[in-house]
Each structure stands twice: as structure tokens, then as C-alpha cells.
Amino acid sequence: MTRSFVVLGGTGDLTGRLLLPSLARLYDTGVLHGGEGLLAVAREEWDDGAYRDWARNRLAAHAGELPESTRERLVDRLAFCRGDVTDPDDLRAALTRLDGEPVVYLALPHTLFRPTLTALAEVGLPEGARVVVEKPFGTDQADARALNDLLHRLLPEEAIFRVDHFLAKQTVLNILGLRFANRVFEPVWNAAHVEQVDIVADETLGLEGRAGYYDRAGALRDMVQNHLLQLLALVAMEPPLAVDAHSLPGRKADVLRAVRPPADVRAGSVRGRYTAGTVAGRALPDYVAEDGVDPDRETETYAELTVTVDNWRWAGVPFRLRTGKALAADRQEISIRFRPVPHLPFLDAEPEPDVLRLSLSPDAIALEVNLNGARDPFDLEREVLAARMTPHELPAYGLLLRELLDGDTTLSISDVEAEESWRIVEPVLAAWAAGEVPLREYPAGSAGPAA
Known part of the structure; x- marks a missing residue:
């Protein structure tokens, strides 16, 4: 047809x-x-x-x-x-x-x-x-639920595609192969071995004329509620029975149900807004001076949120989600920081724990490990084992459109995922709106708000 x-x-x-x-x-x-x-x-x-x-x-x-x-x-x-x-x-x-x-x-x-x-x-x-x-699918959980009701009046769930192009990025898809096709990783992919997970989407771009949308959304709604929580779901989910339209969204929905926002939003979140500065030699104006911006909205251009996953696999492990505009460097990355070894036989050595970095732009995977040094066989040196991915034939949107034509919703966000993502961020949005967390300023071209 x-x-x-x-x-x-x-x-x-x-x-x-x-x-x-x-x-x-x-x-x-x-x-x-x-x-x-x-x-x-x-x-x-x-x-x-x-x-x-x-x-x-x-x-x-x-x-x-x-x-x-x-x-x-x-x-x-x-x-x-x-x-x-x-x-x-x-x-x-x-x-x-x-x-x-x-x-x-x-x-x-x-x-x-x-x-x-x-x-x-x-x-x-x-x-x-x-x-x-x-995306964004709705403005809050109630709105997402109402949109789902409308969609289900139109079509069955398997004919509905809620698109998030991050899910079609090459390194994101490689999370599945890395975890579930290599015995070396999955046995240590849990709280017993992982100390912290950071999911970062920093960009050097400023508002770029998008005030009509962005000034009403802000960084938390624009990036964390959808893109970064989807990446968390792939990193933290249980092994699916198959990578298909039934099992994968179901596993992601399960883990999003287990995600808990910070109990203390003041300690577990940061919001900021850039002021005038220079990024890569390009001068950016103060955010509130941009055309179409309403300063009274106090829209954040930087959002940081630390959540936990309340299940057997991840109990006690912090997942830090961070995104910001007009920062010093572009960085789209998932980093998994492993716990230190229980006993170190090297005298006077204090090496950094192993870190697995999954870069989304460019698509690459790197494992930072400690090896014996070249000068002294009993000294430890930091080494990076890295692999740069061969680009996919199709870009992320091309892959999503191909799957759409095939009727395959494996890379689509399910109705449950869309609603649970709003549940996670709503307490933070409410606390920010009430002024419980200060809006910190940071110069364009810096690393973000000071601690």
C-alpha cells in the first residue's frame, strides 16, 4: 500500500x-x-x-x-x-x-x-x-494524559509515533549493543559497581531567535523532560526480551516509573540563566535582552537535576541530568563512573575510578582505565581506550522516518513513558516556579552557574 x-x-x-x-x-x-x-x-x-x-x-x-x-x-x-x-x-x-x-x-x-x-x-x-x-509532548502530566486520550480516540497505540530524535542517534542505539551483546559490561551495570551516572547535553548556541517557544519552555522542559530522561531509560532499564516495539518501550516505561525526583529540590537541582559573554569568539547578548524574551518569566537556560532509580539494580546511585545553552563547549555525553576497586596493591597510588564515556556528538565510545606505566612498571597511568563510530547511512531523523514508513514503533515513545516523564519533573518545576531554588546567572562562554 x-x-x-x-x-x-x-x-x-x-x-x-x-x-x-x-x-x-x-x-x-x-x-x-x-x-x-x-x-x-x-x-x-x-x-x-x-x-x-x-x-x-x-x-x-x-x-x-x-x-x-x-x-x-x-x-x-x-x-x-x-x-x-x-x-x-x-x-x-x-x-x-x-x-x-x-x-x-x-x-x-x-x-x-x-x-x-x-x-x-x-x-x-x-x-x-x-x-x-x-516533543515536547504536552505541558505537564495532565496535558500529556489528555493528548494520549485524544490520540487513542484516533488510532491504536501501535499506529502512534511520539518522536524523539535522540533515540535514533548512533551512540544511543549502541547502548543496546554495548550492554546486551557483551558479557563484560552487563554484570557490572548495577549499583554494586557503578558510583554515578551523568547525562549531559551542553551547547554553545544561545537562543538563536527561538524566544517564541523557548522562553515559555526553558531548559528543563526543552531537554530534560524528554531527551535526557529517554537516555536515562536506556541506560538504566532491565534487559528486554527483544529489541522490538513491544519489549523496548515496556522496559523503558518500567524504569521511568521507578525514577524519583530529588527529595530536596533545593539541594538536588540547579537552574541558571546566561548573561552577556563570548562563546568561541562570538559575542552573545544577555538572555533577557534577546528579542521576545520576558524577563519576568525567569526562564532558565541551564538546568541540572539529580534523580535516583528506586529499584534493585540502581538503589542509591545518583543520575545527574544536565543541560545548558551558551556554555563554553558543546558536549553531549553519557558517562558511567565505576566504584573504586575494593583493594589496591600499588603503594601510594590513588588512581581515578574507571569511567565509560558515550559521546553523542561525535559518536564515540571511550573507556578511561588505569594501567601500569611505561617508565615504572609499578606506577599507574591513566589511559583511554577509544573507538570512533563509523557514521550510519541515515541521520537520526532519516532513520526515524524509515521506521515510521515500516510501521515500527520500537524507537517511538510510549504513552506511559510520555506521562511518567512529566511526573518526574513536575515537582521540580513547581519548586522553581515558587522561587524555592534561586535562578543563578552565568556568563555566556563559561562552564555554567557557580556551585
Whole structure:
């Protein structure tokens, strides 16, 4: 059966920067063959030709490494429908233009999810249809539950894709192979051997013109509630029976149910906001001076949260989740710090414990260990055993779209995961809103708020 994409919000940044380039790469690799169409729905007073011109420019900017002939194959399949995505009549008119089973992609601000899904529920979708929603999924646990209820009125859970592109990153997928295909790691992947886990997503970029969304979301909602908690789930989950759409989301949901926010939010969390500074030679203004920012919201650009996993495997191990904007260096990494050995036979030696680092950008794995030194065979020296991953054929979004076309929800976030993630962060958000945790300032280009 032929599938057709309906992209609601088809003229937005997500469509131009990620979806269209990823679809072009699927043509380039032979996953798509030309029978699939794409209908963009948006408010612009455009026709098919105007939309194709816009898409051609976006592809040149974000997929310029692909042959022009490949990009044109996609452009030739594009169509445009002017409409309000929250209006049932407009959606009904758009859906009647499609052949085959539709994939309805909500490339929209999260504030439009509920009215759009309500309109789709009134219209109804044919058997075999699929719906895709991006993060953030809801604004709190109650909103996530309401969105899930709407989605389940439309389609069964196996036809719903809650997308988080972090799950398709190469190193994230390698967590599965590292843990479950190598006997050397899984026996020590527990509280008896692991002292601490850090999951970090630092970036040098500032607001970059995204005040309309970011100033209402902040770092905790934008990154921790979805991306970083998903990484925690993969690191901390129990072995699945199989890496499939039933077992993997189920294991991740189990561990998220066991995650506990800090008992003392003041001691277990940090929030900060960048001030003017220089990052990699580029001057950044004070966050509150950026266009569209409301200083009274006290939106954080840095969020740090230490949680625990209340189960047999991880009892007592702190999981520190950290993300920030306008920091000194880009760093996307999971680090597992192991406990010291119980007895050290080397006199006067105080080596650092072993650390396993899983880098997401670039994709790499490194194990920091202690070995005998070259100068003195009884001295210990720090060595790093490192491997750089060969890039996947498809980028993260391309892989997600391929799985979507195949109907495989293995890399999708389940309804339970979406709701549990909000449960974890809601006490922290409430404490921050009440002013119980101070908003610390840090200069752009620094390492973040001072302790």
C-alpha cells in the first residue's frame, strides 16, 4: 500500500531543516522509490509551485551534499494545501487529496497539538493511518494524559509515533549493543559497581531567535523532560526480551516509573540563566535582552537535576541530568563512573575510578582505565581506550522516518513513558516556579552557574 505524508505545519523550521532533507536522503538511499507523495498544510497563500520553490531552497541549504537530481525527485512529489490545522473542514479537505494510507505528521508548536488532534478526531482517519507528534509532548502530566486520550480516540497505540530524535542517534542505539551483546559490561551495570551516572547535553548556541517557544519552555522542559530522561531509560532499564516495539518501550516505561525526583529540590537541582559573554569568539547578548524574551518569566537556560532509580539494580546511585545553552563547549555525553576497586596493591597510588564515556556528538565510545606505566612498571597511568563510530547511512531523523514508513514503533515513545516523564519533573518545576531554588546567572562562554 502506498503511503502519503501530510505535514501539518509544512512551512515551518522543522519541515525545512529536518523533515525534507531526511526524506531526500531516503530517496538517495533507495528507501523511497517515488510513489510516495507529500502534502504540506499551512496558512500561507501559496500554490504548489510556490511551495516547491520554498522547499528547493531549504533542501539546498540543509541537504546540499545530495545530488540535485535526488532533491528534485522529492520536490516533484510535493504539493501544498492552504488551511488551518485546527479546523476540521480544512483538514478534511486536505485528507481527501491523498492517495493511500496517510501519515499525518504534526510539525507544529506543541501548543497546537491538542486543538489539532481534536479536529482530527472529529474528521476521523482511515484504517492504516499513522500519526506522528514531536516533543515536547504536552505541558505537564495532565496535558500529556489528555493528548494520549485524544490520540487513542484516533488510532491504536501501535499506529502512534511520539518522536524523539535522540533515540535514533548512533551512540544511543549502541547502548543496546554495548550492554546486551557483551558479557563484560552487563554484570557490572548495577549499583554494586557503578558510583554515578551523568547525562549531559551542553551547547554553545544561545537562543538563536527561538524566544517564541523557548522562553515559555526553558531548559528543563526543552531537554530534560524528554531527551535526557529517554537516555536515562536506556541506560538504566532491565534487559528486554527483544529489541522490538513491544519489549523496548515496556522496559523503558518500567524504569521511568521507578525514577524519583530529588527529595530536596533545593539541594538536588540547579537552574541558571546566561548573561552577556563570548562563546568561541562570538559575542552573545544577555538572555533577557534577546528579542521576545520576558524577563519576568525567569526562564532558565541551564538546568541540572539529580534523580535516583528506586529499584534493585540502581538503589542509591545518583543520575545527574544536565543541560545548558551558551556554555563554553558543546558536549553531549553519557558517562558511567565505576566504584573504586575494593583493594589496591600499588603503594601510594590513588588512581581515578574507571569511567565509560558515550559521546553523542561525535559518536564515540571511550573507556578511561588505569594501567601500569611505561617508565615504572609499578606506577599507574591513566589511559583511554577509544573507538570512533563509523557514521550510519541515515541521520537520526532519516532513520526515524524509515521506521515510521515500516510501521515500527520500537524507537517511538510510549504513552506511559510520555506521562511518567512529566511526573518526574513536575515537582521540580513547581519548586522553581515558587522561587524555592534561586535562578543563578552565568556568563555566556563559561562552564555554567557557580556551585
